[in-house]
Amino acid sequence: MLLRVTNLSKSFDGIKAVDAVSFDVAAGRLLALIGPxxxxKSTxxxxxxxxxxPSAGSIIFKGNDIAGMRARDIWRLGxxxxxxxxxxxxxxxxxENVQMALASRERRLFGLWKPAASWHADEAMTLLDEVGMAGHARRACGVxxxxDVKRVELAIALSNRPQLLLMDEPTxxxxxxxxxxxxxxTRRLVAERNIGVLFTEHSMDVVFEYADRLIVLARGKLIAEGDANTVRNNPRVQEVYLGTGKSFAPRATFAGGVRR
Incomplete structure (x- = not known):
């Protein structure tokens, strides 16, 4: 396994936002993290x-426990x-956006002897070609x-040659x-590069079509995991997420008997 998360927990002022969640991400596979x-999910x-x-638990990436490490240091690990x-x-x-990412990977944001416009230009164009954006290389991202911006962002994410890709609601x-x-x-690049992917997503058509495996959270707890059919047919998932979600409705009763 590329990534192994064990008993991951996070509390805010005594409230458990994530409660002893465990899962694995394999190289070359897409794991969807979903829930109401x-x-x-975001935590x-x-x-x-x-x-x-984390308040507790371990996050093992390539044999290293990265729990509590700074985001930039995790990025540099791949x-x-x-x-x-x-x-x-x-x-x-x-x-230029992709070149900046490549320069950051090499830790060379400044240099007086070589124009920045030439830094990693060939590698940047290769990445843009992979995501179908080479023809737009000279256009400003703002237009x-x-x-297409999402494709550019994917090229940027690939600039540090990651073995694990985290995608927060990519669509x-x-x-x-x-x-x-x-x-x-994304699925094609994952297969070609043997990258593991963990992604969150609200579009169920995307999740069920492209995820190899799914894990489902509700109120901070892992309630289901498996392939698309297993999760889709899980009664608990149908109740709290795909269906009415009534078991997660507030139970407070106010004056007059009106439930809010």
Missing amino acids: NGAG CFNMVNGQLK VGRTFQIAATFNSMTVL LAYG AGMAPGERNELMAL
Whole structure:
């Protein structure tokens, strides 16, 4: 296993946002992390990425426990990341955005002897070609369609040659056709590079079509895991997520007997 998470927990003021969650991510496979709002998905995801420090548990990546490490140090170990809202420099060209990521990988953001425009230009173009954006290399990111910006962000995430890729709602804000194109591209690159992927996603069509395995959280606890059919047919998942979700409705009763 590329990533092994064991008994991962996080509490805020005594409230357990994530409660003893365990899962694995294998190389060359896509694992979807899903659940209703407030399930603890983002908290769990951000602990793996280094944005939050766990209250308990271990996160083993390539034999190293990365729990509590800084996000930048985790990135340097070979963990890429994309965000729910694409993070690019709008005033810079597509090529320059990828070049900046490559320069950061080499820890060389400044140099007086070589123009920055020439840094890793060939490698940047190769990455853009892989995601179908080489033809837009000289355009500013700020004028691109949102689906194309997501492709540029994927190229940036691949710039540090990751073995693990974390994708936070990769298709958020995209039309159905764009969603499928991006995830098909991701699955192809994952297979070619033998990368493990952990992703969160609210679009169930994307999850059931492209994830090799799924884990489902509710109120911070892991309630189901398995392939698409196993999770889709799980009665607990149907109750709290795919169906009515009544068991997660507030139970407080106010004056007049009105439940809120």
